[in-house]
Amino acid sequence: MKLGPISLLFIVLLLIFTLVMLYYDSLIYFYYCLTRKKRIGRKLKKIAKDNDYILLNDLHLYFNETQYVKVDYLLFSNKYIYVISARTLHGDVDGKDIDEKWRLYRGSKLFHIENPLKTNSTRMKIVSKLTEIDKENFINMVVISNTAIITSILTSNPNDYVVSEKNLRNTIKDIERFSKFDDFSTKFMEKEANLIYNYSQKCKEKTS
Structure with a gap:
């Protein structure tokens, strides 16, 4: 037929x-x-624009003569510098800040992934050494894509955050709202941002 x-x-x-x-x-x-970089970048740009924050992205920062780290995003707010890592995951994720590996469940299958909070903490320490800002004014933030469900992430440091992409704006808003710190001056934050940006540009020239 x-x-x-x-x-x-x-x-x-x-x-x-x-x-x-x-x-x-x-x-x-x-x-x-x-679309990870474009999506997260667009959301952070909107947050920065709406609040007069400063956003840097795709930074290369040497911490010795031969080794460097890549930083996805730095957001300079009124009270903090947010060192932000964006991760795309699929499944249910849980773990602790001290764990080397986190658990990722997809149905009946179990996978182990590198602890992104610990990795980003290393980046944060390197960034903090380049500034005149106290470590308490740094936020270690990992943004997880909406394709994952954060079932349980236990952290002992109040400046460590693992947030779902959909909650990114509100989380930053709450951190700023309930902070005990006074605002930094815009001029001071611009100076710190320019310092890190210029250093990153020199590092990129070295790696190219």
Whole structure:
């Protein structure tokens, strides 16, 4: 029996629909992986613009003659410098700040991933050494994509945060609102941001 063009189109569309339903989670995760920098960057730019903060991204910072770290984002607010790492994960994640590995569950499967909070803490320490700002005014923040569910992340340091992408704006807003610190002057924060930016540019020239 010969199928007409409408029947063939229906079969093709049905096949596509079936494949999308079967691999929906994987497709969404793939999309989030591809757009991670653009998505998080856009949200942070909006936060910076709305609050007159300063945002730097994609920084290279040497901590000795041959080794350097890459920092996804630095957000200079009124009271803190946020050292932000963006991670795209898929599944349920839990762990502790002191753990070397965190657990990531996808259905019945268990995976272990590097502790991004600990990795970002190293970046934060390197950044803090380049500034005149006290360590208490640094926030170690890991932003997890909406494709993951943060079931339990235990932290002992009040300046450590693991937040879902969808809660990023409100989390920063609350941190600023309930802070015990006085505001830094805009001029001072601009000076610190320029210092780090210029150092990063020199580091990039060295690595290129």
